[in-house]
Amino acid sequence: MLLTGDYHTHTVYSHGKGTVMENALRAKEIGLQEIAITDHGFEQLAFGLRHREIPQLIKDCREASERTGIPVYVGTEANLCDEKGRTDLTEKDYKDFDIYLMGIHRFVKFSSFYDFWYMLMLNSTHTTLHIKPSKSLIRYNTNAYINAIKNNPIDVITHLNYQSFCDVTEVAKAARDYGTYIELNSKKVHLSDEEVAAVRDTGVRFIIDSDAHSVDRVGDTSLVDELLKRVEIPREQIDNIDGRKPNFRFRAYKERNL
Numbered sequence: 205m206l207l208t209g210d211y212h213t214h215t216v217y218s219h220g221k222g223t224v225m226e227n228a229l230r231a232k233e234i235g236l237q238e239i240a241i242t243d244h245g246f247e248q249l250a251f252g253l254r255h256r257e258i259p260q261l262i263k264d265c266r267e268a269s270e271r272t273g274i275p276v277y278v279g280t281e282a283n284l285c286d287e288k289g290r291t292d293l294t295e296k297d298y299k300d301f302d303i304y305l306m307g308i309h310r311f312v313k314f315s316s317f318y319d320f321w322y323m324l325m326l327n328s329t330h331t332t333l334h335i336k337p338s339k340s341l342i343r344y345n346t347n348a349y350i351n352a353i354k355n356n357p358i359d360v361i362t363h364l365n366y367q368s369f370c371d372v373t374e375v376a377k378a379a380r381d382y383g384t385y386i387e388l389n390s391k392k393v394h395l396s397d398e399e400v401a402a403v404r405d406t407g408v409r410f411i412i413d414s415d416a417h418s419v420d421r422v423g424d425t426s427l428v429d430e431l432l433k434r435v436e437i438p439r440e441q442i443d444n445i446d447g448r449k450p451n452f453r454f455r456a457y458k459e460r461n462l
Contacts, residue, residue, distance in 0.1 A: 205425045208444045209238040211303060212362060212387065212413035213422055217261055218243035219251040222419035228268035228276045230422040240303045241265055242279035247292035247313035253280065258300050279303035281362055286315035287344055289351025299462060304454040306352060307362035327368045337369035345370035350378040357457035360385045360411060366394035373402045380408040383453040390427040391415035400435045410437065411444045
């Protein structure tokens with residue numbers, strides 16, 4: 205499936221293997237119309253983007269856009285940091301970014317020990333040991349996702365439920381109501397077929413992303429292609445295929461408020 209744009213790619217600014225220019229050249233080579241560079245957020249302790257790197261990142265994206273002739277957006281994959289929905293992309297940084305992705309990740313500077321316990325320790329333990337998650341853990345994660353969607357102009361929830369557990373239907377309803385996309389991630393399996401169908405049935409809109417951490421995977425949709433053979437999602441419910449481009453919430457927020 206040919207994407208219009210791949211809005212989730214990583215570079216050496218976090219733990220990707222390619223440069224901004226290399227990702228952009230690959231996007232141009234395979235026929236994408238645009239690409240976003242979305243390295244991990246500031247409070248990812250091991251390999252998050254650092255504030256001091258922002259000017260060079262912006263410069264790299266502009267140079268790549270000029271060379272390739274396609275938009276190369278400055279983005280971030282922000283980290284969810286607590287149950288109240290705080291992320292590590294704050295309003296003072298909005299001016300520097302074009303696209304705002306967010307997901308649950310490990311090894312993040314969480315807001316409190318309570319959030320560290322639920323979001324890292326309990327999610328990790330239940331994932332590793334294949335333990336059925338408790339109602340309290342599902343409730344915590346669901347609240348965190350929904351509060352983040354309500355309180356921040358997030359464009360895309362990345363790899364929903366990967367190494368975490370939530371009520372995907374309730375999260376999808378919030379995303380639908382606030383104009384946030386649910387990502388179908390082509391790097392990792394993050395929803396069961398039944399969960400994908402439940403998310404689809406809420407009417408939320410999707411985008412497909414590669415989550416590329418190497419240049420050769422930019423624009424790769426193979427994992428999602430296999431998913432869509434098993435679970436039918438109307439093509440018109442996916443906004444970065446068939447020549448369509450997403451209507452991103454963050455861009456509209458900035459136009460109104462900045």
